[in-house]
Amino acid sequence: MESKGNRNRENRLTLSDYRKYFGIRRKELRRDFRKSRTGYLFIAPYYLLFTLFYIIPVGVSIFFGFTYFNVLEPPRFVGWQNYANLLFADDIFLTAVKNTLMFAILTGPVSYIASFLFAWLINELPGKLRAVMVVVFYAPSLSGQVYLVWNVMFSGDVYGYVNGLLMKFGIINTPIQWLTDSNYITPVLVMVVLWTSMSTGFLSFVAGLKGIDRTIIEAGCVDGLRNRWQELWYIVLPSMKPQLMFGAVMTITASFAIHDKLAALAGFPSVNYAAHTIVSHLIDYGSVRYEMGYASAIATILFLMMILCNKAVQFLLRKVGA
Template sequence: MSSEIITPAQNEAVQMQPTKTPGKWAQLWLDIKKNKVSYYFLAPFLILFTVFTIVPIIMSVVLSFSYYNIIETPRFIGFSNYKLLFVDDDIFLKAVGITLKFAIITGPIGYIMAFLLAWLISQIPQKFRFFYTLCYYVPSITSAVAMSVVWLYLFAGDRKGLLNHWLIQLGIINEPYLFLQNVDSIVPVIIIVSLWMSMGVGFLAFLAGLQNVPTDLYEAGSIDGVKYRWQELWYITIPCVKPQLLFGAVMQVVGSLTVFDVSMRLVGFPSPLYAGHTIMAHLFDYAFIRFEMGYASAIAVLLFALMLGLNRLIFKVLGRD
């Protein structure tokens, strides 16, 4: 029986031969088996996320290509719902314009306000922070009924309305102005109220991130020539809280595009001449009043795509590091 002698050159050539790498799904399965204990802890969240988020999204996409009124079996109709949305539904196109106008104004302004107020609160002594945090955060968690009572009294269209009373007393107007019935003032009123309620979860995330910035960085910055608070904010604070900035931006986009409750409580549903009609209001109308679930699913899919696109843009801007 003969044995072959492998030379060093042949041994090196064998070692240099490329090994077959497993595919993406095979690699995932190997990682799961290797870290199975970690996946056991993740399993409850993954199951709930799949059942209550992934599955509804898939069902909405499927139903958007059908006619479904809850009573009858869904009937496939192709792209008819999407064609109706963009070609024949003038109210939807108006709702898109109102929603985008609302998001463009309240999104950046609310985002900057939340961060600046969180930064200012982080500069005051620790014992006073809870009071100021509570004052700014309470409007975002107050019930819609309480919110509507306060703002309906402020913008009431008669002489008993607080704003009308002040304007008449100052001689600016001679008769009450219908803030909640005039189509020119409905969107500005909704924007004002939404900004008042914009200090939500993103505001708390900013505050938590600002309080965890290491003080050593500020000391090092002062040695390197940082003299003013605004310089500290730009060169030290903002780079340290980028994860919180990313989270706050995503939450602000979602909140701006899904505004509905404020509009319904203030100007009614539907609003006068659909002046305060948003995409979420249109979705609510077809889903829970007309029960046209196929058409409502198409609206939901488009809203989801709009959110997804804006969030991807935010990730490219704030998530690069």
């Protein structure tokens, strides 16, 4: 009996403790809020727009993914139907997923490593020359529509540069349809995408390498680093981790969203859907057929793929040098 009463008393005590704790917490929080009013005011304009054009759209997209919606009639709830259709009835979507993954795997890691490698080599150059080389490697990303020149290089007639050269040297007799023969589309497009892929991540690497403190490397040499590869692995890469993380995010996001350049070079839709990616499918249903519900389901899948891949790669990068 006594012990029970004791326990009860203890319980009551803890409960009021909680109350008191939360009371204080709430008061603190309220005070913090009041103190941060200026801060929130500074954030407000940006965050209002960010909410309108980034946060709400993601939610809306997930919601419409469960509906049939053609803009003219109000959306009708259909449950998992869109997803079931995508996965089991839409062969072209599966082709698109396959192509997206293929392009992402062929271009993502290569462009990431190449960005780093070039930034690392550029970092060895003296000032002026370094600035010139940064422009040389970054120019393709700045060049807007200049990638259309690849159309001329790989055009399917004898005037295309590649065909012309190959025929001149007698390697082939008839021109190759680079951009309409599904055997050749992928390698050509991968090349074009890689060419434009030295972007924000590359600049981040250049800057990060420039900021590495020379004295750490000198200390490493005293401790027995013998060549530039060891220096790269043991000192440069670990101290570049934040930039490597940023570069990875930019590269992954870009390589899952390849579409514009493919459509401009291989056509939209492309022969045998050889250059049809998830984004192409999304645009096809969203902007061409106005099946917004179905397109939203595609967008949601794309969203999840991008986020998951980013999180996975960040998890792996955290292990570098750890």
